[in-house]
Amino acid sequence: MKNTQNRPMSPHLQIYKPQITSVLSILHRGTGIVLAVGTLLVTYWLSALAGGVETFNAANAILGSFLGKVVLFGWTWALFYHLSNGIRHLMWDTGFGFDLPTVYLSGKIVVGASFVLTVLLWIVA
Amino acid sequence: MSLLTPFKRASGLGSTSDGVKHWWMQRMTAVALVPLTLWVAFAVASHVGADYATVAAWFAKPFTTTMLTLFVFTAFFHASQGLTVVIEDYIHHDGVKVTALVAMKLVLVLLGTSSILSVLRVAFAG
Numbered sequence: 284m285k286n287t288q289n290r291p292m293s294p295h296l297q298i299y300k301p302q303i304t305s306v307l308s309i310l311h312r313g314t315g316i317v318l319a320v321g322t323l324l325v326t327y328w329l330s331a332l333a334g335g336v337e338t339f340n341a342a343n344a345i346l347g348s349f350l351g352k353v354v355l356f357g358w359t360w361a362l363f364y365h366l367s368n369g370i371r372h373l374m375w376d377t378g379f380g381f382d383l384p385t386v387y388l389s390g391k392i393v394v395g396a397s398f399v400l401t402v403l404l405w406i407v408a
Numbered sequence: 409m410s411l412l413t414p415f416k417r418a419s420g421l422g423s424t425s426d427g428v429k430h431w432w433m434q435r436m437t438a439v440a441l442v443p444l445t446l447w448v449a450f451a452v453a454s455h456v457g458a459d460y461a462t463v464a465a466w467f468a469k470p471f472t473t474t475m476l477t478l479f480v481f482t483a484f485f486h487a488s489q490g491l492t493v494v495i496e497d498y499i500h501h502d503g504v505k506v507t508a509l510v511a512m513k514l515v516l517v518l519l520g521t522s523s524i525l526s527v528l529r530v531a532f533a534g
Contacts, residue, residue, distance in 0.1 A: 319491050408453040
């Protein structure tokens with residue numbers, strides 16, 4: 284009976300082979316956390332704008348630097364991945380798309396859409 | 409030593425608090441954020457490189473002010489709900505968990521309020 288207290292309560296991630304289903308699920312939470320931390324950037328840019336011309340130009344110089352662009356590029360991909368996969372989750376919430384072929388297909392569409400939207404945004408920018 | 413499994417101890421005790429409302433509000437904010445995020449992301453991207461006066465004039469348009477305010481409020485609310493689940497999932501020590509939840513929420517309220525006031529300040533004061 285001692286063992287009942289030590290039984291695994293949730294799957295051991297390290298013994299499962301990575302699959303598109305689990306990887307996309309983990310990415311959804313990962314990008315969600317990244318975006319939550321990324322709200323700091325939103326607040327930073329908006330307060331810089333509210334601060335006036337000088338602080339606005341300074342913030343744009345930082346965000347427009349090479350490192351700034353790398354961070355923003357990763358951030359936009361995380362945003363569009365979380366958005367696309369979020370729509371996939373909303374579809375699941377209505378009870379549709381749970382069969383395996385559809386799960387794989389919608390997963391591939393989400394990954395494709397995240398990159399298309401990211402590239403589109405950087406073409407606009 | 410109890411012979412009951414953790415499931416048996418928990419089953420039949422009913423809901424712990426307000427899970428359904430949390431779940432529902434997370435979906436409501438998610439639905440709202442789809443159009444809000446797409447609009448804000450591409451609208452901001454199209455102003456990259458614009459000078460202060462141009463961006464300030466754009467912020468002062470009523471539609472822009474409305475969309476940015478709604479986006480910031482909804483995004484920070486959604487972030488708070490998401491991080492709540494993450495904290496509840498991974499932090500099992502009650503004291504640490506409650507401290508993390510309170511700290512996270514207060515920080516997001518601070519950042520969200522600051523962001524919205526910045527939007528309004530630019531919109532109304534230029």
